[in-house]
Amino acid sequence: MPEAPGGTLYRGREGMWSWVAHRVTGVLIFFFLLVHVLDTSLVRVSPEAYNVVISAYKTPIMGLGEAGLVAAIVFHAFNGVRVILVDYWSKGPRYHRVMLYVVLGLFVVTMAGFLPRHLMNVFGGGH
Amino acid sequence: MTAVAENTRADAGTQTDDAPGAVASFEVTLKIRRYNPESEHGENVIWDEFTVQAHGTDRVLDALHKIKWEQDGSLTFRRSCAHGICGSDAMRINGRNRLACKTLLKDVNPDKPITVEPIKGLPVVKDLVVDMEPFFASYREIMPFLITSGNEPSRERIQSQADRDRFDDTTKCILCAACTSSCPVFWTDGQYFGPAAIVNAHRFIFDSRDEGAQQRLEILNDKEGVWRCRTTFNCTEACPRGIQVTKAIQEVKRAMITRAF
Amino acid sequence: MQTHQYDVVIVGAGGAGMRAALEASKDARTAVISKLYPTRSHTGAAQGGMCAALANVEEDNWEWHTFDTVKGGDYLVDQDAAEIMAKEAIDAVLDLERMGLPFNRTPEGKIDQRRFGGHTRNHGEAAVRRACYAADRTGHMILQTLYQNCVKQDVEFYNEFYVLDLLTDHDLTTEELEDGAEVNATGVVAYDLATGEIHVFQAKAIVFATGGAGKIFKTTSNAHTLTGDGMALAYRRGLPLEDMEFFQFHPTGLAGLGILLSEAARGEGGILRNGEGERFMERYAPTIKDLAPRDIVARSMANEVREGRGAGPNKDYVLLDLTHLEPAHIDAKLPDITEFARTYLGVEPYTEPVPVYPTAHYAMGGVPTNVDGEVLRDSHNVVKGLYAAGEVACVSVHGSNRLGTNSLLDINVFGKRSGRSAAAYAKTVAQHKPLPENPAERVVQQLEEMRGRPDGERVADIRKALQETMDANAQVFRTGESLNTALSDIRELQKRYKNVSVQDKGKLFNTDLLEAIELGFLLDIAEVTVLAAINRKESRGGHYREDYPQRDDANYMQHTMAYRRPTSASDVADGHIEGYFDHVEEFDGYKVVLGSKPVTQTRYEPMERKY
Amino acid sequence: MTTTPSAQVIPSPRDPYARRKTTRGNYELYSWVFMRASGVLLIVLIFGHLFVNLMVGEGVHRIDFAFVGGKWTSPFWQVWDLLMLWLAMFHGTNGVRTIINDYASRDLTRGILKTLLYLAFVITVALGTLVIFTFEPCPANADPALLASICFE
Numbered sequence A: 001m002p003e004a005p006g007g008t009l010y011r012g013r014e015g016m017w018s019w020v021a022h023r024v025t026g027v028l029i030f031f032f033l034l035v036h037v038l039d040t041s042l043v044r045v046s047p048e049a050y051n052v053v054i055s056a057y058k059t060p061i062m063g064l065g066e067a068g069l070v071a072a073i074v075f076h077a078f079n080g081v082r083v084i085l086v087d088y089w090s091k092g093p094r095y096h097r098v099m100l101y102v103v104l105g106l107f108v109v110t111m112a113g114f115l116p117r118h119l120m121n122v123f124g125g126g127h
Numbered sequence B: 001m002t003a004v005a006e007n008t009r010a011d012a013g014t015q016t017d018d019a020p021g022a023v024a025s026f027e028v029t030l031k032i033r034r035y036n037p038e039s040e041h042g043e044n045v046i047w048d049e050f051t052v053q054a055h056g057t058d059r060v061l062d063a064l065h066k067i068k069w070e071q072d073g074s075l076t077f078r079r080s081c082a083h084g085i086c087g088s089d090a091m092r093i094n095g096r097n098r099l100a101c102k103t104l105l106k107d108v109n110p111d112k113p114i115t116v117e118p119i120k121g122l123p124v125v126k127d128l129v130v131d132m133e134p135f136f137a138s139y140r141e142i143m144p145f146l147i148t149s150g151n152e153p154s155r156e157r158i159q160s161q162a163d164r165d166r167f168d169d170t171t172k173c174i175l176c177a178a179c180t181s182s183c184p185v186f187w188t189d190g191q192y193f194g195p196a197a198i199v200n201a202h203r204f205i206f207d208s209r210d211e212g213a214q215q216r217l218e219i220l221n222d223k224e225g226v227w228r229c230r231t232t233f234n235c236t237e238a239c240p241r242g243i244q245v246t247k248a249i250q251e252v253k254r255a256m257i258t259r260a261f
Numbered sequence C: 001m002q003t004h005q006y007d008v009v010i011v012g013a014g015g016a017g018m019r020a021a022l023e024a025s026k027d028a029r030t031a032v033i034s035k036l037y038p039t040r041s042h043t044g045a046a047q048g049g050m051c052a053a054l055a056n057v058e059e060d061n062w063e064w065h066t067f068d069t070v071k072g073g074d075y076l077v078d079q080d081a082a083e084i085m086a087k088e089a090i091d092a093v094l095d096l097e098r099m100g101l102p103f104n105r106t107p108e109g110k111i112d113q114r115r116f117g118g119h120t121r122n123h124g125e126a127a128v129r130r131a132c133y134a135a136d137r138t139g140h141m142i143l144q145t146l147y148q149n150c151v152k153q154d155v156e157f158y159n160e161f162y163v164l165d166l167l168t169d170h171d172l173t174t175e176e177l178e179d180g181a182e183v184n185a186t187g188v189v190a191y192d193l194a195t196g197e198i199h200v201f202q203a204k205a206i207v208f209a210t211g212g213a214g215k216i217f218k219t220t221s222n223a224h225t226l227t228g229d230g231m232a233l234a235y236r237r238g239l240p241l242e243d244m245e246f247f248q249f250h251p252t253g254l255a256g257l258g259i260l261l262s263e264a265a266r267g268e269g270g271i272l273r274n275g276e277g278e279r280f281m282e283r284y285a286p287t288i289k290d291l292a293p294r295d296i297v298a299r300s301m302a303n304e305v306r307e308g309r310g311a312g313p314n315k316d317y318v319l320l321d322l323t324h325l326e327p328a329h330i331d332a333k334l335p336d337i338t339e340f341a342r343t344y345l346g347v348e349p350y351t352e353p354v355p356v357y358p359t360a361h362y363a364m365g366g367v368p369t370n371v372d373g374e375v376l377r378d379s380h381n382v383v384k385g386l387y388a389a390g391e392v393a394c395v396s397v398h399g400s401n402r403l404g405t406n407s408l409l410d411i412n413v414f415g416k417r418s419g420r421s422a423a424a425y426a427k428t429v430a431q432h433k434p435l436p437e438n439p440a441e442r443v444v445q446q447l448e449e450m451r452g453r454p455d456g457e458r459v460a461d462i463r464k465a466l467q468e469t470m471d472a473n474a475q476v477f478r479t480g481e482s483l484n485t486a487l488s489d490i491r492e493l494q495k496r497y498k499n500v501s502v503q504d505k506g507k508l509f510n511t512d513l514l515e516a517i518e519l520g521f522l523l524d525i526a527e528v529t530v531l532a533a534i535n536r537k538e539s540r541g542g543h544y545r546e547d548y549p550q551r552d553d554a555n556y557m558q559h560t561m562a563y564r565r566p567t568s569a570s571d572v573a574d575g576h577i578e579g580y581f582d583h584v585e586e587f588d589g590y591k592v593v594l595g596s597k598p599v600t601q602t603r604y605e606p607m608e609r610k611y
Numbered sequence D: 001m002t003t004t005p006s007a008q009v010i011p012s013p014r015d016p017y018a019r020r021k022t023t024r025g026n027y028e029l030y031s032w033v034f035m036r037a038s039g040v041l042l043i044v045l046i047f048g049h050l051f052v053n054l055m056v057g058e059g060v061h062r063i064d065f066a067f068v069g070g071k072w073t074s075p076f077w078q079v080w081d082l083l084m085l086w087l088a089m090f091h092g093t094n095g096v097r098t099i100i101n102d103y104a105s106r107d108l109t110r111g112i113l114k115t116l117l118y119l120a121f122v123i124t125v126a127l128g129t130l131v132i133f134t135f136e137p138c139p140a141n142a143d144p145a146l147l148a149s150i151c152f153e
């Protein structure tokens, strides 16, 4: 089938953008998971090898990356619950927008609980 | 195909001057994505701008008419009823699918140029006109008609008010394709049945008089069926009839799950 | 050019066309040609309901329905046809229900019914609940249901094909035909909008169902595409048009816009008020007040405005008051029309009255047919193989004024009948009648001329001038003088039309070109409407002459039949046209001859029409 | 009067249209249900995992061989991580499969991408499972400083 000529970006609303975000975070997490399983597998090779790799996680840059990953997971997870409610709860579709704001609220709260502590761990003391 | 962005003639469109609640006339610019299949210069997709004089209750359709009738007769779009009931003129106005005849200019910020494009995901035929065949093909596939068995009753079939209400929302569909062509999943490869087909399946699946629900669920239990919906709600936002499209899709999904387990 | 052969070809995919198609395609090879996708047809805009004496909610019978129809049409109704319609109404509604139409229901689960203008019990005693409905989208549901069943039955459609000519084996404009001489319709010529190609359809039977012609007026409830194509095509080929002076103005169009607010609004309890807040219909129709037939209500409204009792800053409209109704009731019964008021006028009908003014709505006249849908070529001879149904046709069940809900009924009853007769007739014909030598010649020439003209008049200018003069001079109130003004304006415009040119010279999807063609239809229809109105020097139903305010049964209890003939066809007027009204208008190489046709009366004697 | 040219080839209007193929069956249904069911479980598993790994104690800095080793000596965490691995991989792979189906419209591209995806899935799941089960918390010749305390009990 021929493609229609492209035009401006479709101005979807909350529903569309939350889906875009869900998709992007899902893929991010997936690729991280692949890498994560590989690196964890190094425990099988030798403690040294594992510790070398894992220490990379402890650099500030990776620390920030890790924060991003957690953010992705937290959003994906909470929004996943929203999607499930849209699917199974008969009033879900009506409240999908409200639920997205709840998701974003919870996301902020969770990240607020996690980030300071994590960043302290990354940049602050330790090893 | 460069348009004249001049002021229109003085007598233009006295039509709604006397409409109650009319506000003063204003100038509005439309930026229209055009496609001319017969263009000689190979430049067959362009953006064109037109400025017209509009009045308080004028709709985007009125502006398009004014352009067609006073400036550029080759501007092509579909329309018929002009009040949101025939489903001819779904198009993308300022980035969102709407009916041109139901969108008041004053509601889409006429201070800035209003962009008008054809709906996405269906082949463009000319300017704002797209080929609707794929859309209607999906509609026809879901068996959009009452299926019954046994002898026809001599009088009407009895249906309680509650049973009638069960599917009322999805009977309102005017097959304008605003929903299907707003769906990000439909844009990808055009194979998805699309919300409009599901809405019309819903209308029969939940009609207490109908006996074809199983068949329709079977048809939509397809790789390209309901499961491709990712609840992005663009369809619901776009529906000019206010149908709770996503909700209808979810109800069909749930009916399928109940049936499978 | 492509040629197709079918047993039955149906032109138009509105309610009438698809109802006919469902019938015809059962036992004949059928094609439906429509300039719009079927679901875009204007039947979908109908709101209020479809009448049938089902007696589901209160006592009723088809005979009362017949009477109301006859009286509503100011006795110009052919009573045999009205009887058939009222009788078959019941099956028409039940057919639709069984096809799946989701009617509103009574608490017992039967089809619900509501009141509508002019429908009464026991010959006018009180309003009766006769209109079957699906909220205020009855037409939408009918159109969808019929289309759905066409999908089920695998009916063949040619969508976005404009029929631009009708082919017959005799030239009715010039040939002098004996009474009883056989004339056959042989096919139609269509233009495929998407490709610009010409298609000739050869058929044993043809059904015209192209709908109305509201676009001759400026303020109208009709779609942009309702340009009287079918009427104009038949008329140009020498067939008469019947009762064209009768055009219905619906009382409640959104002021300034013409978008319709169904009579159901009043059926559900809405009240009309003038600028002073008075319920003025109490003065004009004391028994049924706001539910009087449309012509009466429309005139009363126009009269209030004329006498300075209008509402609004310019006192140029009246108000439809729904504020005393429960919002929940409004939402359940009138969701769409209240939405129109909100969207287009920004008025909230729960709390504010809605500005309304009469809007051009329905053509009572059209292509004359008998009760089987066969098209007449004069007052009694039919054209074989040619049928018409719906708003394009004049059976005549609506006489001089159609009752609300009777049109949806008309399209179903007579759509079905003509579809059935067309198929039955096609089966009796062994061979297709030969087409003329060069069937598409006229159409091709017309299109090429129009497309080829480098510069000239603009379509929109002429159309606008036409609509404005029609609104100003041939609307609710007419006089000989205003009508003559309209006529000379139209003539002027017809001259300008000869020099009309289009900007789009392309082949593909050239709507510019088709709008120009449609304008030609509008001009012809407007002309014949005005001529017939000039000729009818009385007031009846939708046709109100201020210079002749009385009904004049002695002279005008007959249908007008208008024929267009070349000026050279000299003697047609005298000998061959029955009931010649002595009114020949010559213009630009043709003349319009006004003849007549007697009204069929069965049981109801004309009486004064009071409500 | 901006004109933005772009070439566009569009075939004749009203192409006779047909769905490429019908692919009915419950497969997509099950996968849809699975996405939701696994999603719910994953919340518990992943949040538990993250919490223990990143939040308790010194967070990420505490993670090393000894930490991991210490955890996997307990069957509870073995099962936990195994379940998490499998569910996340199934969930994620299935999700990416949907995305490939959406955007890769040519059959060949689709095929290649999906083969890669499934390959990645098999390798990752196999490897991860292997590691969890055959893990030796106290490798014999390792530097004792790196090992978990349990190795010395």
Ligand SMILES: Cc1cc2nc3c(=O)[nH]c(=O)nc-3n(C[C@H](O)[C@H](O)[C@H](O)COP(=O)(O)OP(=O)(O)OC[C@H]3O[C@@H](n4cnc5c(N)ncnc54)[C@H](O)[C@@H]3O)c2cc1C
Binding pocket: C011, C012, C013, C014, C015, C016, C017, C033, C034, C035, C036, C037, C038, C041, C042, C043, C044, C045, C046, C047, C048, C049, C050, C138, C139, C161, C162, C163, C164, C209, C210, C211, C212, C221, C222, C223, C226, C229, C230, C260, C262, C361, C362, C389, C390, C391, C392, C404, C405, C406, C407, C408, C409, C411
């Ligand atoms: C706003 C509104 C509300 C109404 N409400 C009611 C009501 O409540 N009750 C009631 O009884 N009546 C009502 N009516 C009247 C009634 O709806 C119409 O009279 C009726 O639907 C006409 O049906 P039709 O099939 O004759 O024509 P349409 O539905 O108008 O169909 C015409 C068809 O002909 C086709 N066509 C036209 N020209 C050509 C051509 N040249 N070539 C090929 N195809 C062509 C079109 O594509 C279309 O498919 C209402 C009308 C309006 C406008």
Ligand code: HEM
Binding pocket: A019, A022, A023, A025, A026, A027, A029, A030, A031, A033, A073, A076, A077, A078, A080, A081, A083, A084, B229, B230, B231, D035, D036, D038, D039, D040, D042, D043, D046, D088, D089, D091, D092, D093, D094, D095, D096, D098, D099
């Ligand atoms: C933490 C708990 C999680 C929950 C509650 C969750 C929930 C969901 C849900 C409900 C969907 C379906 C979305 C839809 O059909 O529209 C989904 C899709 C997806 N998930 Fe998760 N998920 C979680 C974790 C993960 C993880 C760990 C990964 C990566 C391995 C992942 C990757 C994906 C992907 C790639 C998709 C597809 C997205 C799409 O099709 O748009 N998810 N998730």
Ligand code: SF4
Binding pocket: B172, B173, B174, B175, B176, B177, B178, B179, B180, B195, B196, B199, B238, B239, B240, B241, B242, B243, B245
């Ligand atoms: S569901 Fe709504 S948007 Fe979709 S086709 Fe029907 S009316 Fe249009």
Ligand code: F3S
Binding pocket: B179, B182, B183, B184, B185, B186, B194, B195, B228, B229, B230, B231, B232, B233, B234, B235, B236, B245, B246, B249
């Ligand atoms: S826009 Fe598409 S993804 Fe689903 S909710 Fe609507 S069908």
Ligand code: FES
Binding pocket: B078, B079, B080, B081, B082, B083, B084, B085, B086, B087, B088, B089, B090, B099, B100, B101, B102
């Ligand atoms: S013109 Fe009919 S819906 Fe807009």
